[in-house]
Amino acid sequence: MSHSLGIRQAQKQKTRQALLDAALVLLEEQSLSSLGLREVTRAVGVAPTAFYRHFRSTADLGVALVEEALGSLHPMIGATVSADGDTDERIARAVDLIAHHVDAYPAHVRFIARERHGGVAPVREAIRRELTRFAEEVKAELAGHPEAEGWRDDDLLMLATLYVDQMLMTASLFLEALEYGGRERERAADLATRQLRLISTGREHWPK
Amino acid sequence: MSHSLGIRQAQKQKTRQALLDAALVLLEEQSLSSLGLREVTRAVGVAPTAFYRHFRSTADLGVALVEEALGSLHPMIGATVSADGDTDERIARAVDLIAHHVDAYPAHVRFIARERHGGVAPVREAIRRELTRFAEEVKAELAGHPEAEGWRDDDLLMLATLYVDQMLMTASLFLEALEYGGRERERAADLATRQLRLISTGREHWPK
């Protein structure tokens, strides 16, 4: 769109984003099902009632956060499973991409890891839906590679699902490393690399 | 011990267990960080203050639940990675054991999946500690098999960690299937079976 938003709309979006940002910070130390609407508005500096101009409830805000968090993850996917280089180079690149994503968006990663199995059903649903979509995209990407020749469709989806889950496991391992500091980061990268290598080995020898 | 507990001790343990049981039921629909002490005592039918005779806080109760939940999982581990039969038989048996465990202790499985990355630090820590212990036990079990010959120690631990995480992923998939009903259960079993088969293939062709 070329015409800029009206002043009113722009201000509203700004407040909405401030609410999302404040919630994300508060969610580093608690889970969504205990997040209070007043906490969030207090952190932003608006009246509690202003919350209702943007979200019906904290669960509703949570669903919006899912879209934000997994939206930021989306561009990373294509790159992670892209085809250049040999297996080891691709694995190293994927682990590196995950590590940098965690550095750039730690709160988003934590939110997804926490609420994927969390206590708020609509948010769990939203995450499940997005991750299913991711797996299908990874599958499509895999199907484009020559290695995928002869693979059954459902085996490809199985592999894609394994990659997506492994990506999340690795991301949350890097997140812990970020908190603990020390050599945890290298240990996480090393573990993730070898696990991906084992999966790749299985993939190469998969009986088609 | 041969002598039975005194009446007082027995009654105290009974109340404590009732608190744990009630909490576990309440935690099916919310997460620990939003669980109220009064909710729990109300469900049991004791005064709120009675709670303090057993736990300092709901976080403390959470740690006790971790021990209960992962204790029930413990006997299953040896059986899951035991050596009898060929690869496919072993995989089928493992998937079956996981499915039955989820049927038998759904609330325990949900609790662990939810609080592993939940908002209560001491509980996350307790789960992490137990899962590390599990991975080391699986590693020891794997090391006893002939297939492990020539494997480096850290590669064995890497594989064990992958198995433990995969077990949890599968368990939580079965849990969702339990909620949704329909053919989800078979689909979950099928996916888990093929993912374990891929891991096994990688294991067989692992470059030692």
Next chain:
DNA sequence: TGTACATCAGTGAACGCGCGTTCACTGATGTAC
């Protein structure tokens, strides 16, 4: 451009409610002799 009216994001007071925690207590159970 100027005027008159409509819209609506954010306000602030008020509400009833359930929370965690304290305290002194009760009465059944345990123990010493």
Next chain:
DNA sequence: TGTACATCAGTGAACGCGCGTTCACTGATGTAC
């Protein structure tokens, strides 16, 4: 076995507090003419 005292799991009243939600409001922004 009986008695006198100690222990301690569970009670119930009371507290101050922050919660989510309602409501009528204000005043800047938007729109029609």
